Amino acid sequence: MGECEGPDRDVRPAGRGLVLAPITWTDEEAAGAGLASVTAMGGLNALGSLRGRTLLVEGAAGGVGSAAVEIAVAQGASVIGTASERNHEFLASLGAVPTAYGTGLAERLATLAPDGVDIALDTAASGSLADLIAIVGDPARVSTVADHANAHRLGVHLANAENDSTLLAEAGELGRQGRYTPRIERTYPLERIAEAHAHAERGRTRGKAVVCI
Numbered sequence: 066m067g068e069c070e071g072p073d074r075d076v077r078p079a080g081r082g083l084v085l086a087p088i089t090w091t092d093e094e095a096a097g098a099g100l101a102s103v104t105a106m107g108g109l110n111a112l113g114s115l116r117g118r119t120l121l122v123e124g125a126a127g128g129v130g131s132a133a134v135e136i137a138v139a140q141g142a143s144v145i146g147t148a149s150e151r152n153h154e155f156l157a158s159l160g161a162v163p164t165a166y167g168t169g170l171a172e173r174l175a176t177l178a179p180d181g182v183d184i185a186l187d188t189a190a191s192g193s194l195a196d197l198i199a200i201v202g203d204p205a206r207v208s209t210v211a212d213h214a215n216a217h218r219l220g221v222h223l224a225n226a227e228n229d230s231t232l233l234a235e236a237g238e239l240g241r242q243g244r245y246t247p248r249i250e251r252t253y254p255l256e257r258i259a260e261a262h263a264h265a266e267r268g269r270t271r272g273k274a275v276v277c278i
């Protein structure tokens with residue numbers, strides 16, 4: 066059990082159904098898995114088969130991005146993830162090759178992936194969708210879960226989280242196999258929920274912040 070006090074159970078409610086969370090996950094990790102994993106899977110599924118492909122995850126250190134990295138690696142992709150320097154070791158621990166986001170990304174990728182980047186998932190909404198399209202060469206090979214404003218204009222896939230226990234079950238199975246663990250940067254007691262919101266709003270969370278109720 067993690068920092069949140071509570072019964073030690075291995076069944077957690079999941080929308081329309083019940084999904085078994087891996088017994089190896091703490092309650093905090095199970096709480097952090099839901100939205101992050103199904104959002105990541107929605108964005109990844111829009112890109113087709115991942116096996117043998119080189120995937121760029123823009124915003125790879127966040128809750129959705131870090132889930133996408135591990136899930137994509139488990140599905141056979143070679144993953145390059147963008148984050149600030151302080152998160153590069155974290156990305157490497159998830160199985161991604163880390164690089165910085167922003168100016169010069171295409172040049173860095175030409176070195177990191179000389180055969181090219183096949184597909185890209187945006188979880189950052191940093192305004193980089195046009196750059197991601199230029200990098201992979203086709204808007205149909207880019208998806209975003211974050212940049213609703215530009216997705217339609219640029220013709221990239223837009224994925225939203227679905228309350229789908231099949232996807233959650235898939236995430237749980239990857240968890241049982243030790244290939245996906247929701248990353249929790251920090252937990253907050255309920256009486257400090259305002260701090261948790263302020264933390265999340267800074268947009269620098271590594272993985273998830275969890276409120277214990």
Ligand SMILES: NC(=O)c1ccc[n+]([C@@H]2O[C@H](COP(=O)([O-])OP(=O)(O)OC[C@H]3O[C@@H](n4cnc5c(N)ncnc54)[C@H](OP(=O)(O)O)[C@@H]3O)[C@@H](O)[C@H]2O)c1
Pocket residue numbers: 100104123124125126127128129130147148149150152166167188189190191210211212224225226227265268269270271272
């Ligand atoms: N469509 C849906 O159903 C759905 C569901 C959930 C979330 N979302 C959206 O998905 C996005 C990601 O959510 P999240 O919870 O993963 O966010 P988050 O945890 O707040 O993401 C924070 C991460 O973004 C990174 N970041 C900040 N500026 C960046 C930039 N310019 N380029 C690349 N990465 C940058 C940060 O890394 P550094 O600290 O290393 O900079 C940090 O690790 C949000 O826009 C959220 O609204 C959509």
